[in-house]
Every structure is written in structure tokens, then in C-alpha cells.
Amino acid sequence: MLGRRQKQEKWMLLAPAMFVLALITMVPLANTLWLSFTDTRITAIAAPVHFIGLENYIYALTDPDFQAALYRTLYFTIVSVGLEGVLGIAVAVLLNQPFRGRLVLRALIILPWAVPTIVNAVAWRLIYQPDYGALNSLLYQLGLISDYRSWIGDPSTAMNMVILADVWKNFPLVAYVALAALQTVPDDLLKAAAIEGASPWKRFRSITLPWIAGPLLVVMVLRTIEAFRVFDIIYVMTSGGPADSTKTASFFIYQEYFNYLRSGSGASYAVLVAGISAVLILVYYSAAKRQAAGGTA
Amino acid sequence: MPENPILCIDKLQKTYGDVPILKDIAISMDPGEFLVLVGPSGCGKSTLLNCISGLTGISSGSITIAGRDRTHAEPADRDIAMVFQSYALFPNMSVERNIGFGLEVRKVPEREKKSKVADVAKLLKIEHLLQRKPAELSGGQRQRVAMGRALVRDPELFLFDEPLSNLDAKLRVSMRTEIKRIHQTTGASFVYVTHDQIEAMTLATRIVVMKDGVIQQIGTPNEIYNRPVNAFVADFMGAPSMNLMKGTVTRQADGIRLEIPAPQGSTIELTDYDTAPDRLPAGPAEVLIGLRPEAMTDQARADGRSVQVADCVLDVVEPAGADTYAVVHLGGTEAIARLSADTPVAAGQVTPIAFDLSKISYFDVSSGTRL
Incomplete structure (x- = not known):
């Protein structure tokens, strides 16, 4: 047990760090929360600010455009994080097998992740380019398409194309974490399971996957949070278009602030998105707990 | 007439690259024997056990288990069970599921599986631990669970890879007795690897002394102890040594x-x-x-x-x-x-x-x- 003095000392030692933390995270958060209950606008001349209660929230929750943006964000998050997970694990399993040139390949695989998002977005915009893009050229020469297409100019394909670019950039992170975790799976466990007669797939499901579930979950949570607030790749590749088909929640909020200059209502959208992110994280963690407690059935 | 051997190894060679690990190994083991492979570190005893289990392929020679040629069979098809030094318990599964894993994989009906697991748990006195996770068990209890997982399938041959090495000295002695008791009650065939010559002497019906990938002597503990075939065996077996x-x-x-x-x-x-x-x-x-x-x-x-x-x-x-x-x-x-x-x-x-x-x-x- 800590004595009274020691307790005081503990708080005194923590105080500077907590003060800085409060300054850089709590103040903006509180400010945003306050803004969301006002009709603040970003204007050149100082306009009077009114407290308007829940009005912004009521508007936001009934705004069909915002709902559509949320659905798009959800779609982007689920599909891209899902693909990154599957691809990441698969690549990690491959890279965990002994073969010649494994070290080189392990080093190379991180490259997409090391590229800045903006650069990645520009590169993929070039790949998707309707007149001389590499994707058109490739698919045309393979005979899979008969005409060049505008992949990100078509509302029906734009979102999936952005997702593809995002997956390419981010699956290496999942692969790296999964690979690091795979290397800690004790050989004896897999040997024991093999002797007990488990097939490779059963060994993966019953032994390997539960073993790497913890670290994998952490990286998936990180990726989910990142994907849910996706902005930069969309800003560069499509600017939310065409016909709003890639307009995600973050982009919607950005427009509310900086195109329509309504920082009050923009803040209310932002708070809502943050709330949804928090719920997503909670869902993940409860799933993780179940996994750790029960294993796979 | 002796019974048909449960395990017959003939002219087995194992090399890694150009390095010979096992040289001309020949062993014939009768059903119900407790065969202990013993030798100093690096003598190839664990490699030999892995060859028997099929976890490691062999370079030449043959392995016959219960009359069937298993030289190139998958581990799962050899009708063997193995107890590892690390116990190799599946950390995400309960003790019950650990023990029943082999039966689960083989799609044994739930009721039959439950009763078999219960029988083994009773034999090993771990009935009260069935719902626990391996992390909640002591070293000795983990050891018992690992043995339970081997016993429950009733295989032709049991393989033990230094199963007592991770236990403290006192527990090691009591588990040694326990293993011997299980061998006596089940009458099963055990192949057991150890570097501890006292374990070898106390457990074995026959001992295989190895050095540098070569079998030095195969014999009963009495033969090995009293009539060692060479100075190495004489020096290695017995404490203090000869x-x-x-x-x-x-x-x-x-x-x-x-x-x-x-x-x-x-x-x-x-x-x-x-x-x-x-x-x-x-x-x-x-x-x-x-x-x-x-x-x-x-x-x-x-x-x-x-x-x-x-x-x-x-x-x-x-x-x-x-x-x-x-x-x-x-x-x-x-x-x-x-x-x-x-x-x-x-x-x-x-x-x-x-x-x-x-x-x-x-x-x-x-x-x-x-x-």
C-alpha cells in the first residue's frame, strides 16, 4: 500500500504529463463538443455565436446525405479492412515458410506501406487513368475488357477502385504484424497437432489463428479506426466524386467546415463519427475477449 | 517364438546436407516394452524419435510400426502419440479439449469422446482440472494433461521426448514413478528419450545408448550397467560413473x-x-x-x-x-x-x-x- 505522502508524490510526478496531454487532446475535444451545440460559422467578420442545443444533432441524424456518407464509410471500412486482414494473414503465412529469397521479399513487402498516402493515391490515379492507365492497358491486353474505362470516373466502380488502392497500401502492415506473431507460434504445438491428426487447415484454425489473434486484433482495430476516418486518399483520388460515390463521413465533415464554413454543424457530425468509431472499437474488444476465453469452436 | 515387433527400424540413416546425424540405426522392439533412448546432447536421440514419429523424414532405411511399413507415412497415419518436453498443450483450449483433440480431429462421436477423456482423466487423477486452461496448471499437471492427450487415443506406440526435463527435481522423481505406473497398468509400448541416465535406468525395460548418431549398446538396464560394451557406455551410465x-x-x-x-x-x-x-x-x-x-x-x-x-x-x-x-x-x-x-x-x-x-x-x- 502506498502511504499518503507517496500517493501525493505519485500525482505530482504525473501532473506535468497529464497537463500536456489535457492541453493537446482534451481542449480540442471539449472545444469541438462545445462548437457542436452552437451555430458557429467560419466567417471573415466576427458573427454572434448562439447556443442552439441539440439542433445540429437533430439535423445531422435526419440528414440523408450524411447517412449516405456514413454507409459509404462503413462499406469502405468493412471491405478494405476485411481484405487487408485476409491478404495480410495469407501473405504472412507465405513469408513464414522457408524459401530462397525470403528475407528480400520480407523487406520488399513493406514498401507500399512506407509510401506516403498522397503518393500512393497519385500513383493509383495514374494506374486508373482512362486514356493511358496501366490497369486499362493490362486488362485490355488480357482481353478482359474491350474498351478503356474511366475506373474512378464511374460512380459504380470508383469506391471499389479507391478501396483497392487502400488495400494495396495497408495490407503490408497487417502482414508484418501477423508475420511477427506467426514467428512466436511454438513449433511443438503444430507438431503435436500434426501427430494428433489435424490437417494443415485445422492446425491453422485451431492453433495458429488463436495464437496470433491478439496482435492481429490490435492491428485490425488500428486499421478500422484509420479506415473509418479515411480522408487523404479520397481527397487526392476522387475528391468525394463522382456523384458523391466516394464521399465518406470525413470528407463530408471537411466540406461542411471548409466548403460551407459551418463549423458548428460540422463539429456535430465529427462528434457523431467519433462516437461510431468508439462503438466499433468496443465491438472489436469484446470479440477479442470471447476469442481469448473460448478459442474457436 | 517372440511376438511380432511393435517397432522395427532397419538400416536407418539420416543426414542434413552432408552431415550424418544418424548412422545405420537398427532397433527391434517388442510390444509392451519400455524402450529408453539415452545419450549426451547431440547424440541424435531426439532426431531418431522425430524420425519414428514422422515429423522428420529419413534419408534411407525403413521404419515398421505394428507390422506396417510407415517409412514415408504422415505422422497422423502412424498410429502413434507423442509427449513433448514443452508439453505442447494448446493454450486456447481447455484441458478437456486438449485431451480430446485427437478424437475431435478424428470425428469421434461426442459421447464416446467425453467418456474416453473422463477415463483418462481418472487414470491421471486430473478430473478436477478438465475445465481449466493450460496456463492455470502447474508443471506437473501440464505433464499429466500432455500424457492424457497421448493415452486417450490408445495408439500402438507412445513417444516421449524428454518429458520430465522441465520439472523440478522432486516432481521429476514422482512423475517418473507415475510414468512407470502408467506403463505397467496400460501395458502399452513406450519409446522414451532422455539425457538422464538415472531416468533411463529406472524406467526402461531396455535401454538404447547412443553417441554421435550411432547406437553403442542395446540392452536391459542390468546388462548396460554391469556389462557395458565400451568405455563410453561405462562412463555415461551410472552416477557416479564407472x-x-x-x-x-x-x-x-x-x-x-x-x-x-x-x-x-x-x-x-x-x-x-x-x-x-x-x-x-x-x-x-x-x-x-x-x-x-x-x-x-x-x-x-x-x-x-x-x-x-x-x-x-x-x-x-x-x-x-x-x-x-x-x-x-x-x-x-x-x-x-x-x-x-x-x-x-x-x-x-x-x-x-x-x-x-x-x-x-x-x-x-x-x-x-x-x-
């Missing part, structure tokens, strides 16, 4: 005359009346004379024929409770004599030591082979 003293032997009409050099130019002279003289060179020839510590003891047991007395200078005296070990410089080595704890001895003292020559072994000085 005293290997350089000495000169000369054939005489009534026996073999031994001269063992002692400090300060003196010599101990004994006559072995029991060994057939023609097994040894006509002499005088230098040989390694092997006598276990318990064959060098108090003079009370001397009879003047098999057990002869000679005075020795005690270099170091080590009381060990029931016995006192005395180090004597003989034949260029520090020979250990095992004296009764009641014998009053002190370092530097000249004490008569009784040599039991009926227990003597002779080895060639250069090759180490038994003469």
Missing part, C-alpha cells in the same frame, strides 16, 4: 594379475580369479580396468578371493548421507570409492579399500571396446 583406471594385466595360471599405479610410484596389485584369462591379451598389456564405485568399498566385505583389499590414500572425502564417496588417485584417474557412512575416514588418510573383482570390466585402451 571408474576407468589404466592398469597392466598379466595372465597367470590361476587368474589375471592386475597392477594399478597409485601415487608416489606405488602400485596396487590384485588378482582376478573370475574372468576367463583368454579374453585378455597374453600380456603384460595395458588396459582400462572398469570398476563401479560400489565395487570399491569397505574392507568388511572382503573375502580374499572375489573381494580383495588394498591400501589406498584418500584424496577427498564427500559424505552423501547414506554413503561416503572417497576420491582415490588410481590408474591416472580420480577413482571414486563408495564407503559406508559409518566408516570413519578423513582426507589424506590411508584406508584399506575392498575391490570387488567379480564386477570388473576390461576395455581396450585405444578403442574403448570391452575385452
